[in-house]
Amino acid sequence: MVVDSQVSQKSGHMTLNYAIIGTGALGGFYGGLMARSGLDVHFLFHSDFEHVVQHGLRVDSKLGDFYLPKVQAYRDVRDMPSVDCVIVGLKSTQNHLLATLLPPLMREDTVVLVLQNGLHVEQATRDVVGEGRVAGGCCFLCSNKVGPGHIRHLDYGRIVFGPYRGLDDSESGPPSDRLQAIQQDLVNAGIDGQLTDDLTTARWRKLMWNIPFNGLSVILNASTDAIMKDPHSRNLARRVSEEVRQTACKCGSAIEPEFVDWVVDHTDEMVPYDSSMRLDFKQGRPIEVEAIYGNAMRAALRRGVETPILTSLYQQLHFLAAHRPAHQKDA
Amino acid sequence: MVVDSQVSQKSGHMTLNYAIIGTGALGGFYGGLMARSGLDVHFLFHSDFEHVVQHGLRVDSKLGDFYLPKVQAYRDVRDMPSVDCVIVGLKSTQNHLLATLLPPLMREDTVVLVLQNGLHVEQATRDVVGEGRVAGGCCFLCSNKVGPGHIRHLDYGRIVFGPYRGLDDSESGPPSDRLQAIQQDLVNAGIDGQLTDDLTTARWRKLMWNIPFNGLSVILNASTDAIMKDPHSRNLARRVSEEVRQTACKCGSAIEPEFVDWVVDHTDEMVPYDSSMRLDFKQGRPIEVEAIYGNAMRAALRRGVETPILTSLYQQLHFLAAHRPAHQKDA
Numbered sequence: 044m045v046v047d048s049q050v051s052q053k054s055g056h057m058t059l060n061y062a063i064i065g066t067g068a069l070g071g072f073y074g075g076l077m078a079r080s081g082l083d084v085h086f087l088f089h090s091d092f093e094h095v096v097q098h099g100l101r102v103d104s105k106l107g108d109f110y111l112p113k114v115q116a117y118r119d120v121r122d123m124p125s126v127d128c129v130i131v132g133l134k135s136t137q138n139h140l141l142a143t144l145l146p147p148l149m150r151e152d153t154v155v156l157v158l159q160n161g162l163h164v165e166q167a168t169r170d171v172v173g174e175g176r177v178a179g180g181c182c183f184l185c186s187n188k189v190g191p192g193h194i195r196h197l198d199y200g201r202i203v204f205g206p207y208r209g210l211d212d213s214e215s216g217p218p219s220d221r222l223q224a225i226q227q228d229l230v231n232a233g234i235d236g237q238l239t240d241d242l243t244t245a246r247w248r249k250l251m252w253n254i255p256f257n258g259l260s261v262i263l264n265a266s267t268d269a270i271m272k273d274p275h276s277r278n279l280a281r282r283v284s285e286e287v288r289q290t291a292c293k294c295g296s297a298i299e300p301e302f303v304d305w306v307v308d309h310t311d312e313m314v315p316y317d318s319s320m321r322l323d324f325k326q327g328r329p330i331e332v333e334a335i336y337g338n339a340m341r342a343a344l345r346r347g348v349e350t351p352i353l354t355s356l357y358q359q360l361h362f363l364a365a366h367r368p369a370h371q372k373d374a
Numbered sequence: 375m376v377v378d379s380q381v382s383q384k385s386g387h388m389t390l391n392y393a394i395i396g397t398g399a400l401g402g403f404y405g406g407l408m409a410r411s412g413l414d415v416h417f418l419f420h421s422d423f424e425h426v427v428q429h430g431l432r433v434d435s436k437l438g439d440f441y442l443p444k445v446q447a448y449r450d451v452r453d454m455p456s457v458d459c460v461i462v463g464l465k466s467t468q469n470h471l472l473a474t475l476l477p478p479l480m481r482e483d484t485v486v487l488v489l490q491n492g493l494h495v496e497q498a499t500r501d502v503v504g505e506g507r508v509a510g511g512c513c514f515l516c517s518n519k520v521g522p523g524h525i526r527h528l529d530y531g532r533i534v535f536g537p538y539r540g541l542d543d544s545e546s547g548p549p550s551d552r553l554q555a556i557q558q559d560l561v562n563a564g565i566d567g568q569l570t571d572d573l574t575t576a577r578w579r580k581l582m583w584n585i586p587f588n589g590l591s592v593i594l595n596a597s598t599d600a601i602m603k604d605p606h607s608r609n610l611a612r613r614v615s616e617e618v619r620q621t622a623c624k625c626g627s628a629i630e631p632e633f634v635d636w637v638v639d640h641t642d643e644m645v646p647y648d649s650s651m652r653l654d655f656k657q658g659r660p661i662e663v664e665a666i667y668g669n670a671m672r673a674a675l676r677r678g679v680e681t682p683i684l685t686s687l688y689q690q691l692h693f694l695a696a697h698r699p700a701h702q703k704d705a
Contacts, residue, residue, distance in 0.1 A: 262593065263693050273696060279689035286682070351617070351682040358610035362594050365604060 056227050058082055059127035062148045064120075066091065066100075068186040068319070069158055070132025071194040073202070073234060075102045078114055080232035085115045085123050087144070092118040094191035103189075104196035106233065125150045128225055131157045131168060134323070135334035138167035145171050154217040156204060156225065158182050160253055160319070161334030162246050162342055165207035174214045178222060179242050180204030181249040185316050197314055201235040203249075205242035212243060212295075247291035248298060251306050253335050255283035257320035258356040261330065261363060268315040271307075281307055286352045290339065293348045327367065332360045387558050389413055390458035393479045395451075397422070397431075399517040399650070400489055401463025402525040404533070404565060406433045409445055411563035416446045416454050418475070423449040425522035434520075435527035437564065456481045459556055462488045462499060465654070466665035469498035476502050485548040487535060487556065489513050491584055491650070492665030493577050493673055496538035505545045509553055510573050511535030512580040516647050528645050532566040534580075536573035543574060543626075578622035579629060582637050584666050586614035588651035589687040592661065592694060599646040602638075612638055617683045621670065624679045658698065663691045 060083035063074035070086070078084040078100075088095055099112040117123045120143070129148050133140065145155065145168065155172055157165045158180045165179040181204070185197035204225075206216020216222075222238055229236030239245050259270050259280060270276045284303045291298050323330045336357035343350045391414035394405035401417070409415040409431075419426055430443040448454045451474070460479050464471065476486065476499065486503055488496045489511045496510040512535070516528035535556075537547020547553075553569055560567030570576050590601055590611060601607045615634045622629050654661045667688035674681045 259690075263690065263697070265693070265697065269697065270693075273693050275689040275692035275696075279686055279693075282682075282686070351613075352686050355610055355613070355683050355686055358606040358613075359590075359594060361606035362596070362601075362604050362610075365606075366594070366596065366600065 056224070058228055058231075059224055060124070061085065061228075062120075062123055062126045062129045063087065064129060064131050064144050064148075065133035065137070066095075067132060067134075068188045068194055069182060069184060070130065071100060071188065071192075072102060072104070072184065072186045072196050072200070073132070073158070073182075073229075073232075074130065075100050075109070075111060075114075075194065076106075076234055077228065077232040078111055079109055080228075082228055082232060083115075085117060085126065087117050087120060087123065089118070091191040092116060098192060101193045102196060103194070105198060106196065106200070120144050120147045123148060126153060127221075129153060129155045131155060131159065133159070134329070135159045135161055135164045135167070135331050136329035138164075141167055141171050149176075152218075152221070154178055154221050154225070156180055157207070158202065158204075159334060160249070160257075160331055162243075162250060162338040163210055164334045164338070166210060169207060169209065169214075174209070176217055177207040178204050178217055178225075179207045179246070181245050183249070185313065187317070187319075187322065197316060201237065202229065203237045203239050203245045205239040205245065207242060241296070244291070244296035244298065247287070247294070247296045247339075248302060250291070250335065250339055251284045251287045251298070251302060252310070253318075254287050254339065254353060254356065255280040255306075256310065257318045257331075257335060258360055259283070260318040260321040261324045262356065262359050264321075266315050266317055266321075267310055267313060271311055277307075280310075283352050283356065286350060287339070290343045290348055290350055290353065294342055294346055324364070324367070330360065330364050332357060332364065336360065387555070389559055389562075390555055391455070392416065392559075393451075393454055393457045393460045394418065395460060395462050395475050395479075396464035396468070397426075398463060399519045399525055400513060400515060401461065402431060402519065402523075403433060403435070403515065403517045403527050403531075404463070404489070404513075404560075404563075405461065406431050406440070406442060406445075406525065407565055408559065408563040409442055410440055411559075413559055413563060414446075416448060416457065418448050418451060418454065420449070422522040423447060429523060432524045433527060434525070436529060437527065437531070451475050451478045454479060457484060458552075460484060460486045462486060462490065464490070465660070466490045466492055466495045466498070466662050467660035469495075472498055472502050480507075483549075483552070485509055485552050485556070487511055488538070489533065489535075490665060491580070491588075491662055493574075493581060493669040494541055495665045495669070497541060500538060500540065500545075505540070507548055508538040509535050509548055509556075510538045510577065512576050514580070516644065518648070518650075518653065528647060532568065533560065534568045534570050534576045536570040536576065538573060572627070575622070575627035575629065578618065578625070578627045578670075579633065581622075581666065581670055582615045582618045582629070582633060583641070584649075585618050585670065585684060585687065586611040586637075587641065588649045588662075588666060589691055590614070591649040591652040592655045593687070593690050595652075597646050597648055597652075598641055598644055602642055608638075611641075614683050614687065617681060618670070621674050621679055621681055621684065625673055625677055655695070655698070661691065661695050663688060663695060667691065 062085045063070045183199045183201040189195045208214045394401045397417045511533045514530045514532040520526045
């Protein structure tokens, strides 16, 4: 592995080794930063494998562009070593693959960190690897894959992660010293990794952005800045975010009313951005309706909470995903 | 005027004379039937004037096709006689024209029958002609203009009409004997005209169809049958209709829960149909967002009633209308 000579190890702590499952806009960006920092990182690629073996991994980033001419690349998990930490960067629409992808990478003490959008998205991983081994992380990241082995990081990058405790928050998570070691590795790699003991509330906060802006960008066929500029869609986005906040509160995650303002203000400051859902939709890939909308809706339903706007967006998105022009249909 | 020889006068009552303002899918269909029955009907045309003068008015109808080689056609209201009854078939998006179009047609006892979609759409007419002279009618009609002077009637046709009593139902409407005479003329013309003393409730019932199906057909870019076939959009349409029903009830129009089933069942039975709003949208014409959605929303707001889904559709439609491709923009 080639380590970028501009970056040195920032602490003497015993580093972990990592597998990145799903090396796209997200896995490629974070995994790239981690490999650049000298960590032992193993990347699973799909269609980009040949290209990356020949040409390496390129990341254009607001934090500084970098290029890794050689990365530890694989196209089959059976060729990969077991690791201390597996980072899942797949879209949740690929979660049916986890039963095949995860077991070869697991040791007794392996922790799986699920960096997916949505609520309770860790449950699919939990079902494969069992209780006490799964963490979830919310990524505040604007990043796109712009070509094979080529990631463009536009803005942000924070990861807020913590133990996953099951659908009803009753299970035990992974050992906290292991999570702290992961955090240390992230921070040393230049990633703003923050540990939380309340993953569910962190996920609801993230949904206060994802639910309005992912969905409306598809339904209105608009970028975030177009949504923010029009007074009607701007107010709609705010109302959706507020409905998510109230739902979170009724589901046990107390989020202050001012957080809606934070969401709106920060979207104003964002560079014009196509949400990942809009990119998926335009490129004919499956969209994460169930992870983001369906799971939030069902969490509310279990507690008898009504979600009129959320449910409407969910139903509109399902219709639109099923009725795309033929060349855009989900596989 | 040429009277179709197949139709005879069905009653001996003293008929009224009529002006049709806006001879499109709606005004052309009803006005055509009325002229065919022998009534004295004066039609205002816009772009179709020359064509109709030369080629007449053609109606392809489920009730039997018919053709009127000569109709009393005008392109300027100042050439038209004053009449007993003006029928407004313009879209509500053209209501700014009423101050010019109506006065030349009015006599002391003229009644204006507003056949527009929405709630309180009569108010614009009321503001021009004053209290006690305005009736409103809900048309249950599937009809399109398919060419100059050429209407295609697909299904239905009932008009439920009654006195307009102002935004707070406190004003007096037109004399009931005049409304009964209009009804008689409609029925003699083969039109299922029904008088109601509760126009507001009739309007809310109609909105229980218009609000889900006009809006969703634009937002989802889908015909009514596609909306009904997909389980998500079907359930969404039902939920929207139910929200409108509950809003109507809270605004003083008691509508039974079973009416939602009636709306859904009757939409199932409809021939595949592009709603008028979808046609307007696709053809770059203004859409009736304010008459149908805005006025219902504001009626709810005046009574402190929340309408989360209705308001969301309103905001989505405004965004979409403002962001159509350049060649589709509203004038």
